Structures are given as C-alpha cells and as structure tokens.
Amino acid sequence: MAIRNIRLKGDELLGKKSREVTEINGRILELLEDMVQTMHEADGVGLAAPQVGVLRRLVVIDVGEGPVKLINPEITESEGSVTEIEGCLSVPDYVGEVTRPESVTVKALNEKGEEIRIVAKGLYRKALCHEIDHLNGILFTDIAEKIYTQDQYDRIMEARAAEKEAATKGEN
Numbered sequence: 095m096a097i098r099n100i101r102l103k104g105d106e107l108l109g110k111k112s113r114e115v116t117e118i119n120g121r122i123l124e125l126l127e128d129m130v131q132t133m134h135e136a137d138g139v140g141l142a143a144p145q146v147g148v149l150r151r152l153v154v155i156d157v158g159e160g161p162v163k164l165i166n167p168e169i170t171e172s173e174g175s176v177t178e179i180e181g182c183l184s185v186p187d188y189v190g191e192v193t194r195p196e197s198v199t200v201k202a203l204n205e206k207g208e209e210i211r212i213v214a215k216g217l218y219r220k221a222l223c224h225e226i227d228h229l230n231g232i233l234f235t236d237i238a239e240k241i242y243t244q245d246q247y248d249r250i251m252e253a254r255a256a257e258k259e260a261a262t263k264g265e266n
Contacts, residue, residue, distance in 0.1 A: 095124075098132045098146040103185045103233060112142075112149045112229040115165050118207050122152070126163040126205065129154045133161075138183045140221040142228030145184050153202075153225040157217045167202035167226055169195075170211075179247065180224060182234050189247050190238030194223045 101108055115122060125148060133141040133154055143152040153164045174196030181189040198219050200212045214222055224234060235241055242250070 095131050096128050097135050098128050100132065100136060100141075100145050100183050101147055103235065105184075107147060107149065108144055108184060108228070108233060109231045110144070110149055111231050112144055112151045114151050115203075118165060118203070118205065122150070122165070123205060125150070126152060126154060126165075130156070130161045130163070133183075136183050139217065140225040141183065142225045144228050144231075151229050153222075153229065155218065155221045155225060157221060162212075163205055164200070164202040164210075165204070165207075167200050167222070167229070169198050169223070169226060170201050171199035173197045177239065178220060180220060180234050181244075182224070184228075185233060185235055187244050188235065188241055189244060190234050190241040192234050192238050194220055198222055200226070 125143065125146075129141050129143065129146060129152065132146060133139075133156065139157050140153065140155040143150045151166045153167050155162045155164070172195035175193050176196045177191055177193040179189050180192050196219070197213065197215045200214065200222050202210055202212070204210050212222070227234070227237070
C-alpha cells in the first residue's frame with residue numbers, strides 16, 4: 095500500500111476519459127487499496143483513479159461508513175435535482191455550487207467482479223456523481239454555477255450565521 099500523489103487542476107490527464115477495467119487483477123486491487131489510503135490521508139470522501147494518474151474506471155468512496163471500492167461505475171437512474179457546495183482534492187482551496195440529482199442508482203463491479211447496484215442520496219450520492227464525473231474527464235469547476243475560494247465561502251457562511259443569530263435575538 096502506498097500514498098499516491100493527487101493530480102491537480104491544470105493536469106491534462108484530469109480532462110481525459112478513463113478506460114473500462116476488463117480484468118480485475120492484483121494491480122487493480124492494489125491500486126484500489128492505494129486510492130483508499132490516499133483518500134483517507136487527504137481527508138477526502140472520494141477519489142477517482144485519474145486523480146492519481148491512472149486512466150481507469152475506478153472509484154473509492156468513504157462517507158463515514160467504511161470504504162467502498164467500485165469498478166466501472168455508471169449512473170443508470172437519477173431523480174430530482176439539488177444545488178449544493180462541493181469541493182475536490184484536485185482543486186484545493188476552491189468550492190463551487192453544483193447542481194446534481196437528488197438520488198442516483200449506480201451499477202458497478204465490486205472487488206470480486208460481482209455486479210452491484212447502489213441507490214444513494216445525500217453525501218454518498220454527491221460523492222458518486224462527483225467521482226464518476228472524474229472518470230469522464232469532468233471536474234466540478236467545469237459544471238459549477240458559481241466558484242468561490244475557500245476563504246470567500248467561509249466569509250459568506252460566517253455572515254449568514256451572524257445574520258441568523260441577529261434575527262433570532264430580534265425575535266426574543
């Protein structure tokens with residue numbers, strides 16, 4: 095197991111479409127484990143193989159319930175839409191407002207080569223959409239409606255919290 099370098103925005107590899115995995119072998123399993131270790135080391139909730147320099151359709155996600163390793167994931171169904179803030183390990187210090195489905199169904203293979211189906215909402219859904227976008231050469235900055243530096247966003251959130259607190263005090 096090894097911590098891998100995360101590619102950053104501007105790296106041309108991040109704009110390329112990943113190839114399907116046709117054989118699950120020791121190298122693929124080792125890469126998936128390296129990706130989990132790299133994601134945890136960087137305090138992320140998801141990581142796609144292109145982010146560590148490998149153009150293969152591999153994704154790892156951990157939203158607090160343990161790591162999930164997906165091979166050749168694809169969204170087969172989606173419903174609704176919601177706009178939320180998201181960031182990316184490949185685009186440090188920036189966040190953006192991105193509209194994604196409210197729920198998704200994803201088909202993929204697990205490490206044993208078994209087909210699995212995931213129905214997801216919330217953070218898990220957002221991570222799946224975000225990481226599958228990476229496999230198609232799409233960064234959140236490519237589809238964001240607004241982009242903020244982390245400092246700008248933090249100031250906006252602090253101002254909103256202060257307004258809410260002032261409004262609450264005014265009601266009493």
